[in-house]
Amino acid sequence: xxxxxxxxxxxxxxxxxxxxxxxxxxxxxxxxxxxxxxxxxxxxxxxxxxxxxxxxxxxxxxxxxxxxxxxxxxxxxxxxxxxxxxxxxxxxxxxxxxxxxxxxxxxxxxxxxxxxxxxxxxxxxxxxxxx
Numbered sequence: 001x002x003x004x005x006x007x008x009x010x011x012x013x014x015x016x017x018x019x020x021x022x023x024x025x026x027x028x029x030x031x032x033x034x035x036x037x038x039x040x041x042x043x044x045x046x047x048x049x050x051x052x053x054x055x056x057x058x059x060x061x062x063x064x065x066x067x068x069x070x071x072x073x074x075x076x077x078x079x080x081x082x083x084x085x086x087x088x089x090x091x092x093x094x095x096x097x098x099x100x101x102x103x104x105x106x107x108x109x110x111x112x113x114x115x116x117x118x119x120x121x122x123x124x125x126x127x128x129x130x131x
Contacts, residue, residue: 030108057113
């Protein structure tokens, strides 16, 4: 029984470490994607542009609207949205990103600038999000 418990502890420790490594690698890839596709509107620190482009930094929208956030990155977005109690009503064109790229950029923005999300966004999850 003692060996079994040791095995379980080692297994779960390695599983958690592996999941954290996967998240960290995704965040690094997402940072590059953000720099290439998102930084011009949402700015270097995710602060957005007042009354034009919503902030991603400390964003209540990202934390409360995971699927809608994925959909917006994947397909673009238009119409009214409220972020941190401020109304935005603009358009975001689709970026043409693959599902794995959408997952990576979501992992980056939901773990940067005061946002924290330990629940990794996966390519599989993104593939299930439809228009």
